[in-house]
Amino acid sequence: MTLLRDLPLSALRALAAAARTGGLTRAAEELGVTPGAVGHQLRQLEDRLGVKLVRREGNGIVLTRIAEAALPDIDRGFDALASGLRRLRFERRADTFTIAADPSFSSLWLAPRLGNVRAALGKLDVRIVVSIALDSMLEEGIDLAISYRYSSARDLASADLFTERVIPACAPTLIRNRSDRDGVEMLDRLPLLHIDQTMGDDVYPTWANWFTAAGRKRKNIDHGPRFPLTVLAAQAAVSGMGALLASELVLRQHLDSGQLVEIARDVPALTIKRRLVWPVDGPKARRASAVAMALAAVARAEADGLRSAVS
Template identity: 35%
Template sequence: MRRLPPLKSLQAFEAAARWLSFSKAADELFVTPAAISQQIKQLEVFLGTPLFRRMTRAVQLTDEAKTVLPLVTDGFDKLAEAVERLAREEETGLLTVSSAPTFAIKWLVQHLTDFSSRYPDIDVRLDASLEMRDFDRDGIDVSIRLGLGDYPGLHVARIFGEEVSPVCSPMLLEGDRPLNTLDNLKDHRLLHVDWGKLTAYSPTWEIWAKAAGLEDLDVARGPQFSVETMAIEAAINGKGVALVSHSAVASDLRTGRLIKPFDLAVKTDMAYWLVCPHTHLRRAKVRAFCEWLLETAADDAPISDRMAPR
């Protein structure tokens, strides 16, 4: 434990010692000369030694005060530098974003170059996690979660909702059993995503098949994946047809690595949410990231979500 006097007493001493004037120190610190005198007396009692020789119209430093003044001034300079550095860190520096893995890999990474070009002084550290991180313990500035939006006590902003539709590699349109009609879907492996507790009801192949009017499709067959990106990679490699979310495959659809063989999507109750403690919004870099994310995501939201009231 450091044995230190009150900061105000040290501040009063340092200013008065620099000016050799209680009144000028009072002007600098926006207090009265009497307050400066009282603070210095408290410091002298704490140290057990006088710091000033008080004369009629002036004050002089004692030998002890002359010895410690440079150290005290240097201490305040370093403290001011630390405060300034902390203030800069609030606006720039490292921004740690925790994100659901699929959103991080398939959407956020695709757009971070734009954020970096707009805010070159902010470096993003991306933490891909299935679970909600502890903001304080894990040093997280802001989090992106897939779910129902139930995050009590935190600031929550909806990024966009989700809908799911079948996707596959273009290679499945060729071969002996091309996927060119709904009936041909029975000739291909179905890839399933286990959504777990993220949704009140899972957007399953059974639900999609019912909406498509397919009564004889065996919707139970095919492997299940606990992480959506694994199902997407399997589909890209021609291993089957995956029922996955719009945002997760937007870039793959644009590049032609995946296609939508059928123009039918099923809307879900899931959405991506921007989540952080209310106090984090005081940080300029957090506000900048949140505003950029919501603006950018609006262009990539499913068409049905763009039309829905928020």
């Protein structure tokens, strides 16, 4: 038990990596540290155990006979630790329903509507995380993803949530006259604000897509400030930094308040479809399907209400 107290996991990882790679440099690259750090950890482990573990041979290192004999047990120990951690993660998530979505959408649309799907969630607590690649859902323990991406994977089911208009907008102080607002000429001169494409959102329309759809060209189309979140880019647009191309869903509160104005309305808006994706199999697959259908029903009801108000 004394040996297990203050178990030097980092040093044992360094030993296992050195054995796999045959050198301090490659072991350091694998572990994300410096070769000097790997060498220091190995020397500390040798000092603690009182045995020689590695020796230099040419440009690399090899394990001593004692280290070679112990390595299989060390590898099995790491495998057991990984298995235990996976079990802990599974147990922690057993009473949790995890939804992955981009932060802007989560804050502006998803979070305010979780109460509408409480019955579908049952006794599960909701956990919202940032977007992930759809092919990582099972590995990451995601029960439901809300993404612009399509998935053809057989182990994933999907349904449409709604279609969003992607529109250009700017602060009203940047508009000089009505023709400015409706036409496209002002977008030849305004600074352009950009949203960095995040995981699962790399199909989101860019300014290059918009100018192509408008049948226009502009130099330095990729120049301008970039933001990791749409909500941050919207704040920059409100402050008058330039024009922003973004989902009307995210911009709606600023459009309704008059802080932003939709511009270049002579050009038909781009659209993009947001989708619900969930695993077909697994302990919470049925629950995920129920939550997805409940969210889709909320979206349909809101769309029907909007159409009724307009008519």
